[in-house]
Amino acid sequence: VSRAEARAEFRAALRDNADDLMAYLERRTRSRDDAADALGETFLQAWRRYDAFPDEPTSQRMWLYGIASRVLANQGRSTRRRSALTERLRGLLMTSAAETHDVAEANAVRDAVLRLPATQRELVIMLHWEGLSLLEASERLGINPSTARSRYATARKLLRDAFTQIPPPAPGPVAGDKRPERLHSSRTA
Amino acid sequence: MNSDLDELLKLGEPRLAARTRDVGAELDRLVAVTEGMAASPRRSRRRLAVGGIALAAMLGGVAGANAGGFVDLIPGSASGNWFSDPGTVEHEFTLSSGDKCVVTYAVEPSEVEGVARLRSGMSADDWAAGLREARAAMNDPKTSEVDLAAAIARFADIDDATREQLKADGMPAAERSPALTPDQTQVLAFGNELLSGVKDRLREHGYDPSVVTIASVNDCRELS
Secondary structure (H helix, E strand, O other), X not given: OOHHHHHHHHHHHHHHHHHHXXXXXXXXXXXXXXXXXXXXXXXXXXXXXHHHOOOOHHHHHHHHHHHHHHHHHHHHHEOOOOOHHHHHHHHHHHHOOOOOOOHHHHHHHHHHHHOOOHHHHHHXXXXXXXXXXXXXXXXXXXXXXXXXXXXXXXXXXXXHHHHOOOOOOOOOOOHHHOOOOOOOOOOOO | OHHHHHHHHHHHOOOOOOOOHHHHHHHHHHHHHHHHHHHHHHHHHHHHHHOOOOOOOOOOOOOOOOEOOHHHHOOXXXXXXXOOOOOEEEEEEEOOOOOEEEEEEEXXXXXXXXXXXXXXXXXXXXXXXXXXXXXXXXXXXXXXOOOXXXXXXXXXXXXXXXXXXXXXXXXXXXXXXXXXXXHHHHHHHHHHHHHHHHHHHHHHOOOOHHXXXXXEEEOOOOOO
């Protein structure tokens, strides 16, 4: 395979996985802006490392998710900065779906999930937002199912504690306008 | 309780953006653009290597722009698309864990052009020339060869002074950035040194140093 062909294959693999990667990032970030930025960063890191791209499709997919995961980990520790690279994508994502649910409460719930320790957070996202079973999630995370069960139980306890701090939605048609209390400071180190 | 919890989690499930044709086209563009951008740092590395500068050049990442605290210490250090800018410097750091990681620094405008010019009264030509000079400075060994130990000492002084000032200004402790770790400090100190060098050169050549700042990105898994 020539270098040009290898790059073309890599390009195609990125595109084939782009939608799923975007969904992966949307579920693990606080906003579509963050998800769009993380996708741009993931692509760029992938290109810079593409010499290490595996041959086998399943491994390729896992390799890309591994990069996305590291991007997220760094994004969480970082000061937010918006890249012009993804400006247009951010705009498209923001206007592509109307929110019809109670946005404030949903954001508070999502915030609580995203503040869980990483190992528990992944389980909750996989089980509740990606539709995996506990066994599937444990396989994907490479951990024993009993360990997954224990972590999941801990995650539920932490979430219950966090959710008790979310005030109930205000009555009436403007419930979505009422912002919940902040559960914790969102400041990151 | 469990059902309440499950209902709340369902409520919190992110609504994925619709994958419209426009979004698909933008993803195509993103793949292509990042391919081109990824080549840029390699050119930068070659240029630095030719100059004999001992900057290790491994993988440049874009994750994790400035480490925590940078923005507090160096205002205006976060924005813009610097990746395609020619003036970049990469440095490989040894972290406290023993791991190595590469941080890429780049000059970027400190403000949107129109805002900067309105504030300072500079012309569009001066603004562009200042940026060009700043990028050239990044490629100058006088700027990019950094004595890290000295840089850390200087940066620690700035950090201490900034924190004292914030305290004196009455900012609550909870709102101030946590103390920087040694790993964060060395990365920020290096960037601060680059920024000082660039600004010195701008002053020498008669340009407004406030036109630029330094942004950094890294491929560090941990920056403890």
